[in-house]
Amino acid sequence: MAKRTIPPGTPQTDPTPPAVGWSNRPPTQPAASSRSERRAVVSIIIPALRRPIIVWDVVLSILLTALGLGIAALVSLSSIFLVMAADSCGGNRECTLPQLTAGWLIAMIGPSVIMLVTLVLTVVSLVRRRVTWWLPLTGIVVELLVWWGAVSLVFASVPGLN
Numbered sequence: 001m002a003k004r005t006i007p008p009g010t011p012q013t014d015p016t017p018p019a020v021g022w023s024n025r026p027p028t029q030p031a032a033s034s035r036s037e038r039r040a041v042v043s044i045i046i047p048a049l050r051r052p053i054i055v056w057d058v059v060l061s062i063l064l065t066a067l068g069l070g071i072a073a074l075v076s077l078s079s080i081f082l083v084m085a086a087d088s089c090g091g092n093r094e095c096t097l098p099q100l101t102a103g104w105l106i107a108m109i110g111p112s113v114i115m116l117v118t119l120v121l122t123v124v125s126l127v128r129r130r131v132t133w134w135l136p137l138t139g140i141v142v143e144l145l146v147w148w149g150a151v152s153l154v155f156a157s158v159p160g161l162n
Contacts (some may be wrong), residue, residue: 010125051129058126064136065122071140079107082154087139087157096157103153109141110150118143 037154082104089095125132 053129054131057131057133060133061122061136062125064133064140065119068115068118068136068140068143072111072143075111075143076108079104079147082107082151085154085158088160093159095159099157100154103150103157107147107150107154110146114143114146115139147153 031095084099086095086100089097089100118136122132122139125135
């Protein structure tokens with residue numbers, strides 16, 4: 001039988017598999033190379049390092065998010081009727097139609113977009129186990145302010161309505 005020769009520069013490897021529970025890494029390498037791997041290893045070893053779930057925060061966040069989504073649907077649907085402000089335009093009354101259109105579109109789309117962003121931020125914050133109740137509450141306030149500003153923009157574009 002011919003003897004096999006290994007070309008120079010080829011690393012020597014051991015063909016036997018490592019024992020169960022042991023790594024074949026050299027001892028100079030760290031056990032986990034990235035931060036997330038280290039955090040996962042630490043949370044497996046010491047489960048107390050994970051943040052606890054705050055039940056009242058989860059319940060309150062879900063209720064406020066549902067309320068915010070309901071308010072967004074209500075104000076967006078009621079904004080359909082803002083286009084009726086343009087009925088009095090024409091004849092001797094000149095309206096600012098680009099301003100009216102911009103206000104109407106902001107009132108239609110703005111609250112829904114704000115609440116969808118708030119929903120994503122709330123879910124991400126809940127998954128990371130952070131205190132989250134203030135996010136949907138802030139989203140509700142911002143969506144109502146945006147809607148009120150857009151309605152004011154529509155009414156300011158039609159003379160005699162403000």
